[in-house]
Amino acid sequence: MAPDSIFEDEAEVFRNIEVLEEDYTPETILCRDEAMSEYINVLKPIYKGRPPQNAFLYGDTGVGKTAVTNHLTNQLERDIVQKNEEADDPINLTIVKVNCQNLTSTGEETSSYQVAIALVNELRSPKDMIASTGYAPQAVYSMLYDEIDELGGTVLIILDEVDRIGGDDTILYELPRARANEKIENARIGLVGISNDYTFRTNLSPKVKDTLCETELKFPAYNANQLREILHDRASRALHDGTYTEDVIALCAALATRESSGSARKAINLLRRAGEIAENTGTTSITERHVHQAKDDLEYGDMVDSITDQDAHKQYILAAVAHLSQADRTPARVKEVHRTYEHVADSYGADPLSQRGMYNHLTKLAMLGFLTSHDNNEGIKGGQYYEFEFSDEVDSKKVSEAFEQMGLTWQSFQIQQRL
Numbered sequence: 001m002a003p004d005s006i007f008e009d010e011a012e013v014f015r016n017i018e019v020l021e022e023d024y025t026p027e028t029i030l031c032r033d034e035a036m037s038e039y040i041n042v043l044k045p046i047y048k049g050r051p052p053q054n055a056f057l058y059g060d061t062g063v064g065k066t067a068v069t070n071h072l073t074n075q076l077e078r079d080i081v082q083k084n085e086e087a088d089d090p091i092n093l094t095i096v097k098v099n100c101q102n103l104t105s106t107g108e109e110t111s112s113y114q115v116a117i118a119l120v121n122e123l124r125s126p127k128d129m130i131a132s133t134g135y136a137p138q139a140v141y142s143m144l145y146d147e148i149d150e151l152g153g154t155v156l157i158i159l160d161e162v163d164r165i166g167g168d169d170t171i172l173y174e175l176p177r178a179r180a181n182e183k184i185e186n187a188r189i190g191l192v193g194i195s196n197d198y199t200f201r202t203n204l205s206p207k208v209k210d211t212l213c214e215t216e217l218k219f220p221a222y223n224a225n226q227l228r229e230i231l232h233d234r235a236s237r238a239l240h241d242g243t244y245t246e247d248v249i250a251l252c253a254a255l256a257t258r259e260s261s262g263s264a265r266k267a268i269n270l271l272r273r274a275g276e277i278a279e280n281t282g283t284t285s286i287t288e289r290h291v292h293q294a295k296d297d298l299e300y301g302d303m304v305d306s307i308t309d310q311d312a313h314k315q316y317i318l319a320a321v322a323h324l325s326q327a328d329r330t331p332a333r334v335k336e337v338h339r340t341y342e343h344v345a346d347s348y349g350a351d352p353l354s355q356r357g358m359y360n361h362l363t364k365l366a367m368l369g370f371l372t373s374h375d376n377n378e379g380i381k382g383g384q385y386y387e388f389e390f391s392d393e394v395d396s397k398k399v400s401e402a403f404e405q406m407g408l409t410w411q412s413f414q415i416q417q418r419l
């Protein structure tokens with residue numbers, strides 16, 4: 001008999017928790033027939049040995065863009081291996097995937113340059129990888145073209161979260177035209193961009209729009225019935241029989257539809273967290289109460305995550321507001337926020353922005369719902385001024401937790417006299 005351990009649970013809910021992990025590629029993709037068949041048409045030319053197409057996939061977060069991409073590209077690779085076994089003229093396919101989020105170590109916006117570096121490194125062995133700074137852009141592009149040309153055949157480049165490259169879309173222009181512009185001669189490039197930012201497509205330069213958006217694949221949000229179907233499938237693989245009910249599945253689906261405009265990720269995370277809560281409380285039945293508790297837990301985590309997603313200066317501002325709030329000095333005027341922000345930025349070795357520069361970030365944070373602003377009017381003498389404080393969703397603890405998650409030590413400050 002196994003020894004008693006403090007890590008052992010009396011009751012076990014999960015049969016295989018990995019099935020509820022973010023990086024799990026589902027064996028079957030449910031409720032995505034239309035998008036799948038359009039996507040298959042985009043990839044078909046590769047299977048047939050013809051020039052690849054470019055495509056732009058868009059849809060809200062958690063609606064299956066990455067899952068479907070992984071599913072179909074894995075299938076494409078498998079089918080090509082099989083086809084090549086009997087072919088006189090085998091197909092040479094390389095698939096390169098890069099997620100454009102967080103390619104910079106400084107928290108600045110990702111640029112086309114950094115994506116090009118990430119692609120070079122993806123194609124090179126670890127010992128030949130290049131640093132993320134210090135090369136002229138053209139040198140990086142020519143390294144990239146050399147790597148691609150050496151591979152030859154078809155190189156399918158998939159850029160997930162492509163909207164992270166912001167305004168500089170050079171790479172989206174360069175890659176599809178590389179062969180026409182004689183930068184490469186042995187390979188053909190197909191480019192797939194994936195995004196959950198609808199405005200990104202509209203803001204692309206016209207020449208990029210023409211090529212990247214050659215085919216556009218829209219992934220609509222899931223409705224509650226579709227989420228139930230997806231959850232049923234996952235639950236039957238991940239959970240022991242008899243640990244969940246139809247009502248629990250329906251509640252996860254309903255909450256995910258209401259709170260996240262139909263994200264399968266949200267629905268799956270709710271079920272997983274509810275299962276963990278049940279297990280930790282020593283029961284083998286997940287109840288609706290566990291699901292509601294899971295929702296609260298996840299909302300807390302989501303807010304911490306969205307703080308870590310902000311650029312560095314917005315994070316310093318949030319830290320400044322956290323320190324002011326802890327010292328009971330919020331709502332605070334812009335110049336007070338700025339003074340504290342300068343100390344925060346300094347302490348993390350960054351160059352603080354001017355008050356005007358910081359103000360732009362401050363108003364953006366209010367627009368994004370992290371802060372609330374109050375418009376004060378002191379009459380003729382005092383004039384009008386704004387004060388800022390955390391919105392109901394944010395507090396100092398969430399900000400400090402986000403800093404810790406990013407590996408930044410949370411500093412304490414002596415807040416100076418009111419200005």
Ligand SMILES: Nc1ncnc2c1ncn2[C@@H]1O[C@H](COP(=O)(O)OP(=O)(O)OP(=O)(O)O)[C@@H](O)[C@H]1O
Binds near residue numbers: 067068
């Ligand atoms: N149709 C589906 N069938 C089975 N599982 C799905 C389906 N759609 C999404 N999922 C699961 O939901 C989670 C989120 O999906 P995915 O990562 O593909 O979303 P996304 O649209 O790429 O989101 P984001 O824009 O945030 O990257 C994953 O765990 C995925 O396996």
